[in-house]
Amino acid sequence: MPMHDVYLIDSRVHRSRIRIPIIHPISEKGTCVLYGMQSALRFDDNPAYFRAREWARARNLPLVVAAFGDTGWKHATEREWGFIIQSWKDLYERAAHEEISFFAYAGLTKDLWVHAIRKFSPAVIIADEGYASWSRNWREYAAQISHIHFEIIDCNLVVPVLHASPKREWAAYTFRPKVSAQINDFMKEEYTTHSVIFPKVKNILYDPLAVDLTLPLHSIIAQIKPSSRARLVDEIKGGETSAKAQLQKFLQHGKGYALQRNQPGIEALSGMSPYLHHGCISPRTVLKEAKKSLPTEDFNALQEEMVVRRELAHNFVHYETHFRSLKGCDMWARETLAKHKKDKRPYLYTLEQLENALTHDASWNAAQNQMRITGKMHGYMRMYWAKKILEWTPYPEIALSYTIQLNDIYELDGGDPNGWVGALWAIGGLHDRAWPERPIFGKIRYMNEAGLIRKIKTLPIYIHQYTVQSIDKLK
Numbered sequence: 001m002p003m004h005d006v007y008l009i010d011s012r013v014h015r016s017r018i019r020i021p022i023i024h025p026i027s028e029k030g031t032c033v034l035y036g037m038q039s040a041l042r043f044d045d046n047p048a049y050f051r052a053r054e055w056a057r058a059r060n061l062p063l064v065v066a067a068f069g070d071t072g073w074k075h076a077t078e079r080e081w082g083f084i085i086q087s088w089k090d091l092y093e094r095a096a097h098e099e100i101s102f103f104a105y106a107g108l109t110k111d112l113w114v115h116a117i118r119k120f121s122p123a124v125i126i127a128d129e130g131y132a133s134w135s136r137n138w139r140e141y142a143a144q145i146s147h148i149h150f151e152i153i154d155c156n157l158v159v160p161v162l163h164a165s166p167k168r169e170w171a172a173y174t175f176r177p178k179v180s181a182q183i184n185d186f187m188k189e190e191y192t193t194h195s196v197i198f199p200k201v202k203n204i205l206y207d208p209l210a211v212d213l214t215l216p217l218h219s220i221i222a223q224i225k226p227s228s229r230a231r232l233v234d235e236i237k238g239g240e241t242s243a244k245a246q247l248q249k250f251l252q253h254g255k256g257y258a259l260q261r262n263q264p265g266i267e268a269l270s271g272m273s274p275y276l277h278h279g280c281i282s283p284r285t286v287l288k289e290a291k292k293s294l295p296t297e298d299f300n301a302l303q304e305e306m307v308v309r310r311e312l313a314h315n316f317v318h319y320e321t322h323f324r325s326l327k328g329c330d331m332w333a334r335e336t337l338a339k340h341k342k343d344k345r346p347y348l349y350t351l352e353q354l355e356n357a358l359t360h361d362a363s364w365n366a367a368q369n370q371m372r373i374t375g376k377m378h379g380y381m382r383m384y385w386a387k388k389i390l391e392w393t394p395y396p397e398i399a400l401s402y403t404i405q406l407n408d409i410y411e412l413d414g415g416d417p418n419g420w421v422g423a424l425w426a427i428g429g430l431h432d433r434a435w436p437e438r439p440i441f442g443k444i445r446y447m448n449e450a451g452l453i454r455k456i457k458t459l460p461i462y463i464h465q466y467t468v469q470s471i472d473k474l475k
C-alpha cells in the first residue's frame with residue numbers, strides 16, 4: 001500500500017477531498033499539526049479543519065491554525081480586507097473558546113507559508129484547496145519546500161472538483177448529470193467537531209509577525225495599507241457568524257426564490273456569495289438548511305445555482321489555463337467577436353466613466369452604484385451590466401478586462417471562479433450557445449434596456465434605490 005494511503009485509512013474525510021501533491025514523511029520531531037487556512041475561513045463543516053483535528057488527536061499534538069491573507073492580490077482593497085479581517089476576528093474568538101492556537105498573517109502567500117513552516121515546525125500540514133492555478137501553485141510550492149506530509153483538502157465544493165469531472169465541461173447540460181448523480185453522496189458527509197482538549201503549544205503563544213486581532217478593524221487595515229478604491233461597506237460583514245445570520249435571514253424570505261430571483265427590486269436572493277467566496281460557510285450547510293425550510297421548487301432552483309452553476313465555474317477555472325481571457329472561450333464565440341470587432345459602437349465609455357456610473361443608461365448606472373456602494377450587485381443585473389460593457393467599449397478584450405477589473409475590485413464575492421466565468425459567459429458566450437447574429441455581439445447572446453424594462457417589473461424601484469441612495473452616500 002502506498003505510504004499516503006496508510007495515512008488516510010482512518011480518516012472520516014472523504015478520500016476524494018484529499019490531495020497529496022508530493023510524498024513526504026510525517027516529521028517525527030514535529031511539534032504540532034499546522035492547518036494553513038486560506039480559502040475556507042470557518043470552523044464548522046470544514047473538512048480541512050476536521051482533518052487537521054484528526055491528525056492532532058492521532059499524534060497527540062497541539063493544533064495550530066495559521067490564516068493567510070495575500071497582499072499580492074492586486075484587486076484586494078480596503079473592502080475585501082475588511083471582510084477578511086472581520087472573518088479572522090470571528091475565528092480568533094472561537095479558537096480561544098476551543099483552546100486552539102489561531103494566528104493570522106497578511107503578506108505574500110509563499111512567504112507566509114515559509115514563515116509558518118519554520119515558526120511552528122509541524123509534524124503534518126493541512127491546507128484548504130485553491131481553484132485558480134496560482135492558488136494551487138502556492139500550496140504545491142509549500143508542500144514541496146516543507147518536506148513534511150502535506151494534505152490539500154477540497155473544502156468549498158459539494159462535489160470535489162477532480163471528482164465531479166475529469167475534464168473541462170462544455171456547458172451546464174453536460175455537467176449537470178455528472179454532478180447531480182453525486183450530490184446525495186457528498187451531502188451525507190459529517191464534519192461536526194466535538195470539544196477535545198489538544199496539548200498546548202509551547203513557546204509560540206506570540207508571533208510578532210502575526211496580525212494583532214485584538215486591535216480595532218480600522219487599525220489593522222491601516223497597518224496592511226490596502227488600496228482604498230473600494231471602501232469598507234457596512235451592509236455586509238465578514239465571518240462565519242455573519243454567514244450563518246445571513247443564511248437564517250434568507251431562509252425566512254427564501255420562499256419564492258425560484259420565481260423572484262430575477263427581480264432586483266425584491267429581496268429574493270440568498271446573499272450568500274461573499275460568504276461562499278471566502279469560505280465562511282460551506283455550500284453543504286446552506287443546502288442542508290435550505291432543504292429543511294424551503295419549498296421544493298425554491299430548493300431546486302437554489303441547488304441549480306449553488307451546485308450546478310457554481311461548481312461548473314470551478315470546473316472551468318480548474319481545467320482551463322485561460323480562465324480570465326477570451327482565449328478560454330469556444331472557437332465560434334471568438335470568431336464571431338473577431339468578425340464584429342470593428343463594428344461601430346453606439347456609445348464609448350472610458351473605465352473611469354464606467355466606474356463612476358456616468359453612462360446614459362439609468363439601469364446600468366444603478367447596477368454599477370449598487371456594486372460600488374454595497375459591495376454586491378444583483379445577479380440578474382450582472383448579466384446586463386457586463387453585456388453593456390461589451391457594447392460600449394472599443395474591443396471585446398478591453399470589455400472583458402474592464403468587467404473583470406470592476407467586478408474583482410468592487411464585489412465582495414469578486415476574484416472568484418463565478419465572477420470570471422460570469423464575465424466570460426456575458427462577453428465570450430462561455431457555457432452558452434450561438435444566437436442570431438447582430439452588430440458588435442455577433443452570435444453572443446444580447447440584452448437591451450427595452451427587454452430589461454419589459455421583464456423586470458421592479459426596475460423603477462431598483463433604479464430609485466441606487467440613484468437617490470447612492471448620491472447621498474457618496475457625498
Ligand SMILES: Cc1cc2nc3c(=O)[nH]c(=O)nc-3n(C[C@H](O)[C@H](O)[C@H](O)COP(=O)(O)OP(=O)(O)OC[C@H]3O[C@@H](n4cnc5c(N)ncnc54)[C@H](O)[C@@H]3O)c2cc1C
Binds near residue numbers: 311382415416
Ligand atoms: C458578469 C457576472 C459577474 C459575476 N460575478 C460573480 C462573482 O464575482 N462572484 C460570484 O460568486 N458570482 C458572480 N456571478 C454569479 C452570480 O451573479 C452571483 O453568484 C449571485 O448574484 C450572487 O448572489 P447570491 O449569493 O445572493 O445569489 P443566489 O441567487 O442566492 O445564489 C446562491 C449561490 O449560487 C451561486 N450562483 C448563483 N448564480 C450563479 C451563477 N450564475 N454562476 C455561478 N454560481 C452562481 C453563488 O455561489 C450564489 O452565492 C457573476 C455573474 C455575472 C453574469
